[in-house]
Every structure is written in C-alpha cells, then in structure tokens.
Amino acid sequence: MEQSNVYRIRPKFDYVLFFSIWALVLIGILMVYSSSYPIGIKEKNNGTYFFMRHLVFILIGTIAMFIAMVFPLKILRKYSGFIWLMTVGLCVIPFLSSPIENTYRWINVFNKFTLQPSDLLKVSAALHFPTILSKKRRSDVERLVFSLGFIGFNVGLVYLQRDLSTALVIAAALFVMYFVTTMKLGEAFVYAMAVPVGVFYIANRGFRSNRIKAFLDPFSDSLNVGWHTIQGMYAVANGGLWGVGIGNSIQKYFYVYAAYSDYAFAIVVEELGFVRAALILLCYIFISFKFITYGFKMMDTFTSTFLVAVGTYIGFQSLVHMGVVVNAIPSTGITLPFISYGGTSILAYFTMVGISFNILNHCPRRELK
Secondary structure: OOOOOEEEEOOOOOHHHHHHHHHHHHHHHHHHHHHHHHHHHHHHOOOOHHHHHHHHHHHHHHHHHHHHHHOOHHHHHHOHHHHHHHHHHHHHHHHHOOOEOOEOOOEEEOOOEEEOHHHHHHHHHHHHHHHHHHOOOOOHHHHHHHHHHHHHHHHHHHHHOOOHHHHHHHHHHHHHHHHHHHOOHHHHHHHHHHHHHHHHHHHOOOOHHHHHHHHHOHHHHOOOOOHHHHHHHHHHHHHOOOOOOOOOOOOOOOOOOOOOOOOHHHHHHHHHHHHHHHHHHHHHHHHHHHHHHHHHHEOOHHHHHHHHHHHHHHHHHHHHHHHHHOOOOOOOOOOOOOOOOOHHHHHHHHHHHHHHHHHHHHOOEEEEO
C-alpha cells in the first residue's frame, strides 16, 4: 500500500506567534502615549487622556481574547448567523442619526465613546461565511451566486457608511476565503483584475477624488488636499535610519493628521527609524503568513477559512495603512492593527486572535512528513 506523505498532528500553542502579536501591542502602547500627548493637552487638558483610554481598550480586548480562546467553537459555528445579523443591525444604526465627520461609521454611546460596528462586522462575516461556503449547492453557479451575494452585501453596507477602506479590507478577506474553498485560479484572476478598476472608479467620485489628486501630486495643493500626505512623508523622512527617539517626534504636533490612529505608522517611522519600522513590517508579514499557513493545514472549512481570513485582515490592513503613510496608495483613513488607537478595532482584532488560537489549541491539522 502506498503511504501518504501527510499526517495528522495534535493541536499545540504557538508561543512565537502569540508573543509576536503582543510585541506589536506593546509597541502600540508606547507609540499611542507619545503620539497622542499633544492632542490630549489641546483637547482634554490632559496629555495622557487618549493613552489611558487606549490601556482600557487593551484590557477589554485582552479579556475578549482569552474568553474567545476557551469559548466552545461548536457554539460559535451554530450561532454564527445570529452573531452576523446582530452586527449587521449595529451597522444600520448609524444611518438613523446624524453623520459624524460626514460619515455613518460610528455609534455615539452616551457621548462617552464611539463604536465602529464595521470592525465587528469583520469578525462576524469571517465567522458566518464558512457556513455559506460549506453548504452543498446544486451547481457551481449557485455556489458563486450565494457567495458573491454575501460578499456584496457586507461590502456594500460598509461602503454606504462612506468607509471605503474597511469595505476593501472586508472584501479582500472574504474573496480569499472564497477562493481557498474553490481553488479556481481563473476566477481569481478575473476578480483580481476587476477590483482595481472598480476601486479607481469609486475613488474618483465625490470627496474621494481629492484623495486621488493628493496621491498623484500632493504638492500641487500642499496646504489643502495634499497636506496630510506631505506631512506623513515628512515624518518618514525625518526618522532616517534609526529615528529621532521615542517621544521626540516633531510631526505629531498637529502636522500629521490623526497621528495616533490613521497615521500611526508615520510617527512609528519618525521616532523609531526605518530599520525598526522595517522589523515591524516583517512582524506583520510573519503573523499574516502564519495564520494563512495554518489555515491551509486545517481539516475543515470553518477553521481553515477563518484562519485565512484573519491572516488576510491583518496583512492587508497593515499594508494599506503603511502604504498610505509613504504615499504608495491614496489616503484611506484606516488603523494599524494592534498599534493604532481605536477601541472597536482593538476589540475586533483581539477577538479574532482569540478565536484563532482557540482553533490552533483544539483542532487537529495536517503536516507534511
């Protein structure tokens, strides 16, 4: 009898992956303290205001992570549809009130904090999509229709909130989940070619056209639409190889917009330098690669596609954020996972990491001999 070169191994905890994630979290704590201090003084008369809130978010996220690490996966699978519908409902709530910063991204909770439900939709969509993918269909066309319908609904809902960046991140993860289960390279090529065209068309409509102009030639209107792009690049250039030192950033003093969230990587490069920033980039690539690799080794659709989605979320969103800072792509307004300030984003990513380690700790996987 011919022996297989694949064998099944028992689940085990990946300490290197776990502590790589926490290394980014600790870097984020330092950088939020530094980058948010000036705006804390200006807006709240307290330099540590945003830093202390960030610590609270980290604490809540950590609790959510450890709960997710031990929560029964069978229950998550069974009620994934209900969880998804709950987050869809949360995404609808912003449309019932006045827009915040000309968008419908946030829910104002008692004027104490805001909740961004699209971040929670990332988690629930990744949880529920495997159920749709694993159901038996009468034909490949039916499978395609149901899959694209689910993707289109989630992406369209977030796009209507005027949050193109999050919509693209969700689209990337869900499309990768779909192709992992079908493995049809022809379809993948068609969609890969169609997506940039669609994004360029959407981005050239309305207020987003200014971001395209700032991307193509920021210095043509350096005091208006090109300001954020230019200041982000100045921060990167100012950092040099080894940085100006933690706490010594110049650009965080109201030059770089949202220095502690949407442009967090600009201050990271300025204070830590290109060499350390490159190591942070490699850390993101490692984390993303590990989750995706584990996904391909899992033995069922739910665990496989969810891990691939988490790896795609982390890798794609971090690259988009960094690309904006160095003007490799147009400005989008999206956080850097584990490093940027942002309560809902922290909660979402910590929860996804918790579920992922739950899978790695309890579900067997395939390995090559």
